[in-house]
Each structure stands twice: as structure tokens, then as C-alpha cells.
Amino acid sequence: MSQSTLTRELALRIGLAARALPDTPPKLFISVLRACTGTVLNDQSLAELGKAQFQQALNNFGIVADADSIRDSLNILRNAEANSPKADTSQVIESASSIRIAIGSDDPQLISGHFGSCRQFLVYQIAADDARLIDVRSIDSDAQRQHDDKNVYRAELIADCRVLYIASIGGPAAAKIIKYGIHPVKADQGEAITQIIKQLQIVLAHAPPPWLAKSMGIQPVQRVCFEQES
CATH class of the missing domain: 3.30.420.130 (Dinitrogenase iron-molybdenum cofactor biosynthesis domain)
Incomplete structure (x- = not known):
């Protein structure tokens, strides 16, 4: 089975996501991710990773974590901070009917x-x-x-x-x-x-x-x- 090669940035992000979960070695965490994404482990496959699927894979590998830790780990994998919308505070809508x-x-x-x-x-x-x-x-x-x-x-x-x-x-x-x-x-x-x-x-x-x-x-x-x- 062929496996996708991880970029340095992606490998770092996966390491940080593993650290967000208690007692989860990176090697075990990669096994979890491959169970979710199959042979393709890249930015796109992680961005599309669903919460329920991620939670089920963690359970299957015996990884127990609270909801906040799971959410934080998933956000790191999805690179949510980089993809989050940016607020526009340059001008204020002055309409009285806004x-x-x-x-x-x-x-x-x-x-x-x-x-x-x-x-x-x-x-x-x-x-x-x-x-x-x-x-x-x-x-x-x-x-x-x-x-x-x-x-x-x-x-x-x-x-x-x-x-x-x-x-x-x-x-x-x-x-x-x-x-x-x-x-x-x-x-x-x-x-x-x-x-x-x-x-x-x-x-x-x-x-x-x-x-x-x-x-x-x-x-x-x-x-x-x-x-x-x-």
C-alpha cells in the first residue's frame, strides 16, 4: 500500500495535534489519521476530516480525550486558524437602519x-x-x-x-x-x-x-x- 509523503509543515501540524490529546504518541496518532483518510494523508484530506469520523477512529485505537481536546486537535489538523475568516474593521457601517x-x-x-x-x-x-x-x-x-x-x-x-x-x-x-x-x-x-x-x-x-x-x-x-x- 502506497503512503503519501508528509511535508515538513504538515508533519509539524500532526505532531501538534497529537500533543493536544492526552497520552497520544505521534506514531499512534498517524495510524488514527490513516484509518480516517486511507492512503492519502495531506492538507485536503485533513481539511475534510469530519468530527464524528475522527472521534470514532480515536475510540477504535483506545484514545480517550475530552470534547475540548478533540476539538482543538481537529482544528489544528484542519489548519482552522489559518483558514478562519478575517474581520473587516477598517470602516463602520453608518446606516441608522443597520x-x-x-x-x-x-x-x-x-x-x-x-x-x-x-x-x-x-x-x-x-x-x-x-x-x-x-x-x-x-x-x-x-x-x-x-x-x-x-x-x-x-x-x-x-x-x-x-x-x-x-x-x-x-x-x-x-x-x-x-x-x-x-x-x-x-x-x-x-x-x-x-x-x-x-x-x-x-x-x-x-x-x-x-x-x-x-x-x-x-x-x-x-x-x-x-x-x-x-
Whole structure:
């Protein structure tokens, strides 16, 4: 069986990913990865490595690790930091009718993940004619563990946002973020983030529903005028 040759950078990344897991020698870890990817072990095959597949392979080789360690190891393998979206803070959207939203997702392009387990929130400022990623807020595992309530920690992380798009969120967690004035909106797993933004911009350009108008700071009289003009 032919085996792919590892580049120096990839070998280093695999070594760091192995160190993120307890008591996992690099040689054993490579066996885990080859069980996942077959004969081709390269940047592309690791970028496409799924969490469930990775978890199952670790179990098959007797490697026991907590969820945070597994996530950290997988992010290193995927080179997630290098591929993460970059926020644009060069200019601020000055439109009074803009709104700040958060998107909970482990993927910079597609909706992915649960509110209680996603590793980051993408924060956008959205207006009818403009949209900008202004911040990427990663979950600090240590800070989350030290907090009395994981869901409250996450809600506080996006407390300046008025809408949260997420693929999945439980009732108790949704109730907590609503207390922070954040409106949860369920999105389809795998839905394109650009499509969500376009749909929201269409709503902003016409007549936003009362809850959204209120979040944007539009008073009742202003809402009537806004609707008449559309």
C-alpha cells in the first residue's frame, strides 16, 4: 500500500495535534489519521476530516480525550486558524437602519454546529445595501469552564447582537439569550451564510417584522413610515 509523503509543515501540524490529546504518541496518532483518510494523508484530506469520523477512529485505537481536546486537535489538523475568516474593521457601517447579528458556526461559509458546542460566533453588521464581518469571537474553553453557566457565557459573548442565526439550540439556552435581547433564528444545517445575509438584507430593504424593527431601534411611527415608503 502506497503512503503519501508528509511535508515538513504538515508533519509539524500532526505532531501538534497529537500533543493536544492526552497520552497520544505521534506514531499512534498517524495510524488514527490513516484509518480516517486511507492512503492519502495531506492538507485536503485533513481539511475534510469530519468530527464524528475522527472521534470514532480515536475510540477504535483506545484514545480517550475530552470534547475540548478533540476539538482543538481537529482544528489544528484542519489548519482552522489559518483558514478562519478575517474581520473587516477598517470602516463602520453608518446606516441608522443597520443591525448587528451573530452567526454560530464552525464553518466560515456554511451554517454548522449547535449553540452549546460551536467554537466561534461570526459577528456581522448588516444594512440593506451593505454587510460586513466585523468580528470573529472564539470560545475560550477555560473561561467557559470557569463560568457558572455555559449558555450564559456564550450569550454574554454576543450580547451586543440583536439576532443569532444557529442550526440548533435548546429551549433553555434560547430562553437565556432572549433575556439578553437577542432573537434566535434557526437556520438549516449547511445553509450558505451569504444566502442568510442576502435574505436579511431583502427584509431590511422592505418592511422588517415588528421584533426586528424594535431591535433596530425603529420607533412605531417610524415603522409605519418605513412600511409606507416600501
